[in-house]
Amino acid sequence: MGFLVLLLVFLATFPLYGGVYHVRVLIAVLTFVILAASWAMFSGSTGYMSLAPAAFFGLGIYTMCVLEKELPFLIIIVIGGLVAFAFALLVGLVTLRLKGMYFAIFTFGLVVFMSELINYLEVALRGTHGWHITPLGNTTIFYTMLILAVVTVLAIYFIRRSRLGLAMNSIGGNEDAAEHMGINTTRVKVLTFAISSMFMGAAGVITAPIWIYVNANIAFSTYYSFMPILMAVFGGMGYLYGPIIGAVVFAYLERIVRNEFPDYFMIGFGIILVVVILFLPNGLVGLIQKLQKVGLISKLLNRGKEEQHANT
Amino acid sequence: MPILEGQDVTKYFGGLAAVSHVDFYVDRGEIVGLIGPNGAGKTTLFNLISAALPISAGEIRFKEQKLNGLKPHQICKKGVSRTFQETKVFGNMSVLQNVLVGAFFGSPNRVSGADAAREATQAVDFVGLPAMSATPIQDLTLVNQKRVEVARALATRPELLLLDELMAGLNSTEVSEAMELVTRIRDTGITIFMVEHVMKAIMGICERIMVLHHGEKIAEGTPREIAANKKVIEIYLGEETYAGS
Numbered sequence: 221m222g223f224l225v226l227l228l229v230f231l232a233t234f235p236l237y238g239g240v241y242h243v244r245v246l247i248a249v250l251t252f253v254i255l256a257a258s259w260a261m262f263s264g265s266t267g268y269m270s271l272a273p274a275a276f277f278g279l280g281i282y283t284m285c286v287l288e289k290e291l292p293f294l295i296i297i298v299i300g301g302l303v304a305f306a307f308a309l310l311v312g313l314v315t316l317r318l319k320g321m322y323f324a325i326f327t328f329g330l331v332v333f334m335s336e337l338i339n340y341l342e343v344a345l346r347g348t349h350g351w352h353i354t355p356l357g358n359t360t361i362f363y364t365m366l367i368l369a370v371v372t373v374l375a376i377y378f379i380r381r382s383r384l385g386l387a388m389n390s391i392g393g394n395e396d397a398a399e400h401m402g403i404n405t406t407r408v409k410v411l412t413f414a415i416s417s418m419f420m421g422a423a424g425v426i427t428a429p430i431w432i433y434v435n436a437n438i439a440f441s442t443y444y445s446f447m448p449i450l451m452a453v454f455g456g457m458g459y460l461y462g463p464i465i466g467a468v469v470f471a472y473l474e475r476i477v478r479n480e481f482p483d484y485f486m487i488g489f490g491i492i493l494v495v496v497i498l499f500l501p502n503g504l505v506g507l508i509q510k511l512q513k514v515g516l517i518s519k520l521l522n523r524g525k526e527e528q529h530a531n532t
Numbered sequence: 533m534p535i536l537e538g539q540d541v542t543k544y545f546g547g548l549a550a551v552s553h554v555d556f557y558v559d560r561g562e563i564v565g566l567i568g569p570n571g572a573g574k575t576t577l578f579n580l581i582s583a584a585l586p587i588s589a590g591e592i593r594f595k596e597q598k599l600n601g602l603k604p605h606q607i608c609k610k611g612v613s614r615t616f617q618e619t620k621v622f623g624n625m626s627v628l629q630n631v632l633v634g635a636f637f638g639s640p641n642r643v644s645g646a647d648a649a650r651e652a653t654q655a656v657d658f659v660g661l662p663a664m665s666a667t668p669i670q671d672l673t674l675v676n677q678k679r680v681e682v683a684r685a686l687a688t689r690p691e692l693l694l695l696d697e698l699m700a701g702l703n704s705t706e707v708s709e710a711m712e713l714v715t716r717i718r719d720t721g722i723t724i725f726m727v728e729h730v731m732k733a734i735m736g737i738c739e740r741i742m743v744l745h746h747g748e749k750i751a752e753g754t755p756r757e758i759a760a761n762k763k764v765i766e767i768y769l770g771e772e773t774y775a776g777s
Contacts, residue, residue, distance in 0.1 A: 383636050390633045393622025400582060400620075402608040402637035402688060458624075 231366055235359045243358050245475045247430065250365040252471040254372045254423040255448035256455070256463035261376045262416040263449075264457030265385070266409060267392040268316065272327035273448050275334050276304040276417040278440035280424020282338065285351035285434055293356070297364065297425045304421020305414045312410035328445070335440035342436065350435030353428055364426050372419045377460055379415070388412055447471075450489075454496050456503025465504055533596070535560040535723050536581070536612075536692055540590035543576055543747075550576040552747040553590070558692070563714065563724045565738035567758075569767065572744040574727040575617050578694050581725075582614045583607050594692065609640045613690035615681040617697045617727070621669050628665040631655050631683045638688020648687075655683040659713060675706055679713075686717065693717060695726040699733050711737050735759065 235243050255273050263270050283300035291299070315326045342349055379385050387408045390398040399405045428434060448467070455466020470489075477485040500507050534557035543551040551573040558564045566574050579585040581592055583604045592599045594612055602610075613634070622630050635648040635655070643651070656665050659679040664672065669680060678698055685693055699710050711733050718724050728734045734741060735755045743751040743764050751761045758764055 386629070386633060386636060389624060389629075390622050393624045393630075394620045396584065396604075397616070397620035397622065397684075398633065399604040400584070400608055400614060401634045401684065402605045402639070403633070404603070404605050 228370070232363075235362055240358060243362050244430075245472065247358070247362050247365050248475060249468055249471040250362075250369045251423055251427055252448055252451055252467040253369050253464050254365075254419055255444065256451040256467040257373055257376055257460075258416040258419040259448045260452040260457040260463040261379065262388070262412050264452065264463070265380075265388040265392050266412070268409065268413075269324040269449075270327045270413070271324055271442075271445050271449070272311075272330045272417075273420050274331045274440055274442055274444035275327070276308060276420035277424040277427070277444045278331075278334060278436070279304050279307060280421035280426075281428045281434055281439040282424075282436075283421070284425045284428035285353060285439075288353060288429075293360075293364070293429075297368070297422050300425035301418040301422035304424070305418040308414040308417035309410060312413040316406065316409040316413065328442075331440055331442055331445055335436040338436035338440070350433055350438075352433055353431060355432055356429035361426060361430060365423070368419070368422055368426060373460075373464065375415075375419075379412070380460060384408065384412065447474075450493055452503075454493065454503055456500075456505035456507075458502055459505045462503050462505040469504075533560075534558055535595060536725065537593045537596075538577075538581075538590065539593075541577065541580060541587065541592060542589040543573075543580055543585065544588045549747050551580065551744075554744070554747075554749045556742055556749065556752075558723060558725050560691075560723050561718065561721070562740060563718050563726065563738050565734040565741040565755075566725065566727045566744065567729070567734060567741060568744035571746075573747040574744055575696055576747075577744070578614065578696050578725075578727060581607075581694060582612065605637075608638055608688055608690075611689070611691040612694065613638065613685035613688045613692075614694035615678065615685055615696055615698060617700070619674065619677045619681055621677050621680060621684075623670055625669060626665070627661060627667050627669055627672065627680050628652055628656060630669055630680050631687045634684040634687035638690075651687050651689070652683075655687040656680075658686060658716075659683040660709075675702055682713065682717075686722075690722060692723045692725065695724060695728075697727055697729060699728060699730040702730075704732075707733055 231246075234246060238246065255277065259270065259273050262268070280300040280303070283303050284296055287296045287299065311330065315323055318326060339349065387398065387403050390401065390403060391405055391408060395405055424439070431438070447470070448463075451466035451470045452463035453466070454470060455464065456462030474485070474489070477488070481488075496503060502509075536558040538554060538556045541551055541554045541556070542549060554577065566577065568574050576585065580587045581599070583599065583602055583606075587600055594607075594610060597610070599607055599610075599612075622633060625633075631652040632648055635651040636643055653662075653665070656662055659682050661676060661679055661683070664676065669677060672680065682695070682698070695714065698714070699707050702710060707730055714724060714726070715737055726734075726738070738755055741753065741755055741758045742749060743758060743761075745767050750767070751758060751764050753761070
């Protein structure tokens, strides 16, 4: 608890001393925390692998493009969330009857479809590709993203503890049995898919004004589908903190390491991921918990203390 | 008045009639057994009652209300609960959490957290697993996982319980324990309809037995009548005895 307060204070005061570059890195980190945590909330617990975060994130970006000059920023964030929520409801009603691989493939197709569709519509309706956006200050974007991240993580925390969370977990455990125990599985899946997409859409709205120019290929880039998933898997998607830790480590490293070693960093990430998937099915958090169970961490700490003791 | 009634119940898989024009009833408070050789359509009939499969023709009524067209979760809320031949537990949860799911979602009214926890704990105690309630369900033996399925079904507060091969794979002590469990469940006022291959159990606790063969009902009666039925001995018991000797 104390740690969380300290962390929040650190984050809230960061722009005062952090410097522009690091503020922007932190914005990216927060964005991925939102995407990874909301992805894991749905896919991690129900077992339905959605490859569509980019579709809802991009929808948020485009909501901002279209409404930027019409409405205040905060209202657009809410609208962006609602647009993603409504779109996910629709998609979910059609596709969440699909099981396993078919759902994953469909959601992947959705991202590609969205970018193609919007490319086509833009040319047909406006005669141009893409949008110019008036950039907002880094500090504004940082604080809005921070607030959205806190809201998202809190919401997921409460959902996981609620009966909706239990229902999602039971669907992940055995969907047939869940249905026979009185759970309207279709409703639970569609609703939670929409809730998780809502956070992604809102994050998209806040991301848009970082850029000066956005088009459908940028907004609906599969990068925003795969990165959050990899982060969640890396951190441990079965836990609340897993995707958050995964996103923090991954997004931060990505920004820093990519600048230092532009040629090697993707190879490095690839190797880390393969190792995590093969040997740490529950991610980093799972590894830490396993070590705690075995008592290795406390043993190591104790040994450290003893050595200190011996030295003095 | 029967609590569960089926009329002309039929299920086709492609052109094959897995269940064919079966009439049946279960009276309140009874323990009714459903037997038949492998592939006779027993589990299919259960799947039709619990709506895991849609019915092709005929009608199933529970407390005089038609069940046709309802979803499994609606049937559960009406008071019909079941276990599965191939256990279907929530592998990512503890024993108590498995049962909590039934307690939370199984009844038509909204159940408070405290009530659900009490209901689940009672059900876990009832099936004799209180010491394991915090254990991950994956760590339990198959026998105990089946017991958890019973507890989970009980936590939904059913009036009718469908048990699909509860005793398959149990040794003779475990069969006796399971028989005692089934009788105790009935004594709490829950009606029981059970598919079973273990003859000792079926003959020992059922008041009435139905026999399915190739999807058709070929006999019905008390255990004594069924044991003496020529047709049944020929197609089912005879085969069993032969296989056993």
